[in-house]
Amino acid sequence: MLVLKGLKKSFIEPGGERLPVLDVPEFRLGEAEQAVLLGRSGCGKTTLLHVIAGISTPDSGVVEIDGVDITKLDEARRDRIRAEKVGYIFQTFNLLAGFSALENVMLGMTFAQGKRDERRARDLLGRVGLSHRLRHKPGTLSVGEQQRVAVARALANRPRLLLADEPTASVDPKHQQQVIDLIRSTCREESVAIFLVTHAPEVASQFDRVEHLEQFNRVAALA
Amino acid sequence: MSLFKIAWRSIQQRGLASALTGLSMALGVALVVAVLVIHNVVADSFQRSAGLGYDLIVGAKGGKLQLVLNTVYHLSSPVENIPYTYLKDFTEGQYKEYVSKAIPYCLGDNYEGYRVVATVPNLFEDEKNAPGQRYGFAQGRNFKGDAYFEGVAGALAARRLRLKVGDSFRPSHGVLDDGQGHKHDAFTIVGILEPTGTPNDRALFINMEGFYLLDNHAKPVPGATEAKPTAVAKHDDHDDHDHDHDHELKPLPEGQRELTAILVRTSSPTAGMFLPNKINEGQVAQAVSPIREIRGLFDAIVEPIQWLLLGLTVLIVAVSGIGILVSIYNSMSERRREIAVMRALGARRTTVMAIVLLESVLLSLGGGAAGWLLGRGLIAALSPVIVAQTGVSIGFAPLMPAELLLIPGLVILAALVGYLPAMSAYRTDVARSLASAP
Numbered sequence: 001m002l003v004l005k006g007l008k009k010s011f012i013e014p015g016g017e018r019l020p021v022l023d024v025p026e027f028r029l030g031e032a033e034q035a036v037l038l039g040r041s042g043c044g045k046t047t048l049l050h051v052i053a054g055i056s057t058p059d060s061g062v063v064e065i066d067g068v069d070i071t072k073l074d075e076a077r078r079d080r081i082r083a084e085k086v087g088y089i090f091q092t093f094n095l096l097a098g099f100s101a102l103e104n105v106m107l108g109m110t111f112a113q114g115k116r117d118e119r120r121a122r123d124l125l126g127r128v129g130l131s132h133r134l135r136h137k138p139g140t141l142s143v144g145e146q147q148r149v150a151v152a153r154a155l156a157n158r159p160r161l162l163l164a165d166e167p168t169a170s171v172d173p174k175h176q177q178q179v180i181d182l183i184r185s186t187c188r189e190e191s192v193a194i195f196l197v198t199h200a201p202e203v204a205s206q207f208d209r210v211e212h213l214e215q216f217n218r219v220a221a222l223a
Numbered sequence: 224m225s226l227f228k229i230a231w232r233s234i235q236q237r238g239l240a241s242a243l244t245g246l247s248m249a250l251g252v253a254l255v256v257a258v259l260v261i262h263n264v265v266a267d268s269f270q271r272s273a274g275l276g277y278d279l280i281v282g283a284k285g286g287k288l289q290l291v292l293n294t295v296y297h298l299s300s301p302v303e304n305i306p307y308t309y310l311k312d313f314t315e316g317q318y319k320e321y322v323s324k325a326i327p328y329c330l331g332d333n334y335e336g337y338r339v340v341a342t343v344p345n346l347f348e349d350e351k352n353a354p355g356q357r358y359g360f361a362q363g364r365n366f367k368g369d370a371y372f373e374g375v376a377g378a379l380a381a382r383r384l385r386l387k388v389g390d391s392f393r394p395s396h397g398v399l400d401d402g403q404g405h406k407h408d409a410f411t412i413v414g415i416l417e418p419t420g421t422p423n424d425r426a427l428f429i430n431m432e433g434f435y436l437l438d439n440h441a442k443p444v445p446g447a448t449e450a451k452p453t454a455v456a457k458h459d460d461h462d463d464h465d466h467d468h469d470h471e472l473k474p475l476p477e478g479q480r481e482l483t484a485i486l487v488r489t490s491s492p493t494a495g496m497f498l499p500n501k502i503n504e505g506q507v508a509q510a511v512s513p514i515r516e517i518r519g520l521f522d523a524i525v526e527p528i529q530w531l532l533l534g535l536t537v538l539i540v541a542v543s544g545i546g547i548l549v550s551i552y553n554s555m556s557e558r559r560r561e562i563a564v565m566r567a568l569g570a571r572r573t574t575v576m577a578i579v580l581l582e583s584v585l586l587s588l589g590g591g592a593a594g595w596l597l598g599r600g601l602i603a604a605l606s607p608v609i610v611a612q613t614g615v616s617i618g619f620a621p622l623m624p625a626e627l628l629l630i631p632g633l634v635i636l637a638a639l640v641g642y643l644p645a646m647s648a649y650r651t652d653v654a655r656s657l658a659s660a661p
Contacts, residue, residue: 046658055567056654076571083569090657094564098236106224111569116224154567 001161002029002052007061009044009051012195021047022058023218027211029161034184034194038204039213043220045197046091049163052195053086054078059093066160077140083112087154087192089183091166093146095138101125101149102134108156124152127189128182144175149182162187164196180206226574229565230581234536237554244550245590251540252594252629257601259625262529266521277326278495279510281313281502282484283306287511288520294484295513296422297338301330305443305508307480307622313487318501321494322487329434330483332394332407337380338396341434344368346486347375347416363388364415366430371472374410376427378418383425386412392427396439407437435475442479444496494537541636547586548640551579557649562648563656576649583641584634591633595626 009022021044029035039045050056052063054070063070066085068141070078082088087108095104105121125131128148138146147167154162164183168176180203187194196207213220234241282290283303292299312318313325329341347358347365366373376386386392391409410429418424434440487510489495495512502510562575570578 042484045480047654053567055657079566079571082567088567090564094560094657096561096564098232103232105225107229107565107569110224110226110229111571111574113564
């Protein structure tokens with residue numbers, strides 16, 4: 001489902017020096033496989049997800065999603081792949097304040113080429129336990145409810161891969177387990193592969209496959 | 224969810240700013256619509272009623288435009304007089320072959336500010352006040368030629384002065400109601416004209432024979448006696464003048480009569496070309512084409528002013544457009560993260576750009592639509608004032624092509640003013656914006 005090969009990414013510092021942030025020799029994630037990348041904050045986990053999602057471009061290397069190397073595609077095609085094959089859960093949910101829960105879920109559908117399926121959006125919100133909160137705006141939802149809307153939104157376009165960036169970081173410890181369970185069970189039902197990054201060992205311990213950032217990313221190992 | 228809905232949600236989110244921006248656009252468009260409609264209707268109505276169905280206005284030599292404004296529009300002050308006998312040149316004399324109708328006008332009196340026109344009953348009998356229209360009476364009938372102190376009232380004048388059939392009124396000398404004019408004998412209203420949409424709606428029409436018998440209306444002629452000795456003798460016996468005196472009166476001798484103007488309908492288009500030259504070659508009077516004079520007035524003065532007004536109002540719309548630009552552009556910094564989220568969900572750069580442009584278009588068209596309604600409402604509200612001031616009826620003005628041009632015009636304006644914030648959205652650095660604090 002996901003293949004990373006020789007992936008390198010660096011940033012140019014204000015002084016003009018190149019600062020390496022990613023050096024991933026190889027990584028493979030199978031169909032519907034669920035893996036977690038564990039590592040401390042500030043070591044390039046979010047940058048890695050951005051590169052996988054095609055939001056940022058790597059300096060070199062291969063990012064293959066469902067057999068397509070997105071580094072070879074122009075931006076518009078990468079956008080298409082992201083809309084149709086990748087779901088993204090942000091650390092801070094990033095729900096749009098002016099839109100209801102249902103509209104936030106349907107927002108992702110707007111940017112994909114498929115039809116805008118309100119029934120699926122309702123179904124997804126029902127599955128995350130929010131069928132009674134469809135018309136509520138994010139400001140009127142609890143933190144846990146907001147994260148559940150974010151999960152539903154990420155799955156709206158039936159993606160093949162779900163990228164989750166510290167999905168429990170903004171949720172209180174009591175609800176962290178619920179969020180992880182929700183993501184894992186929903187993805188299992190939808191046969192979606194998960195690549196989740198976290199700094200929390202208790203979150204990582206729930207996954208069968210755990211990658212450690214220091215082994216995964218050579219730059220992190222050097223740091 | 225459509226891009227329109229996303230753009231609309233964004234407008235809703237900035238409710239107050241959006242409402243104020245839309246209102247600014249609405250006011251600008253309302254002014255454009257008002258100027259356009261009033262210009263069009265007034266120009267059309269002025270020119271349509273310019274001749275009241277007549278080809279020429281004959282009056283004393285002098286200001287041509289003044290003659291038309293005074294005779295047709297009941298504006299300005301009367302010109303000098305011409306001899307009554309000159310009318311015979313049109314009815315039985317040298318110009319007869321060129322003329323199918325000649326109506327004499329005597330002006331110079333008013334009743335409470337409304338012009339009093341002394342004329343002949345024939346004016347209302349078979350003449351059209353404009354193409355396809357005939358004078359009709361809402362109440363009563365036309366005044367009779369042998370009933371010297373009868374008159375009829377224009378629709379607006381009757382309404383404003385609360386005159387009805389059977390009422391009497393006493394014209395004052397002079398065209399302005401300054402309270403200084405001598406009060407004449409009373410005339411009885413025998414008919415109220417139906418509205419014509421012409422300046423005649425705000426005038427009172429009296430029998431010319433009665434007019435001549437009023438004080439100071441007889442031309443001083445050496446050796447001539449007082450115009451209406453019999454009437455005067457009878458009037459001296461009474462304080463009020465509300466009585467029937469027709470049976471005792473004799474018409475004023477022609478030698479003591481004068482006219483302000485003669486409305487002439489020519490017998491043929493060719494006659495219409497020859498007759499003015501013939502009249503103007505003489506020493507007595509001049510003939511002017513009311514339509515040509517009014518068109519000249521519009522071309523020389525009214526039209527440039529209207530264009531200037533239109534230019535100013537378009538400028539106001541442009542300023543309102545800049546308001547949209549400022550409103551959306553200012554919101555871009557706080558919406559950067561939202562745009563980044565949309566991009567992360569798969570929206571293309573062009574898609575977020577389109578959303579911002581749509582926002583600008585919605586604000587512009589929404590404000591424009593409200594402005595159109597406001598403008599039309601404004602015109603409807605001002606219509607009675609315009610009728611009262613000019614006698615020109617606006618009524619329901621049909622949709623003009625220029626108004627339809629507002630739609631593409633506003634879309635283009637919205638695209639222009641939305642371009643800058645749209646480009647800002649287009650250039651949003653997704654990774655950096657997502658990394659920034661929410």
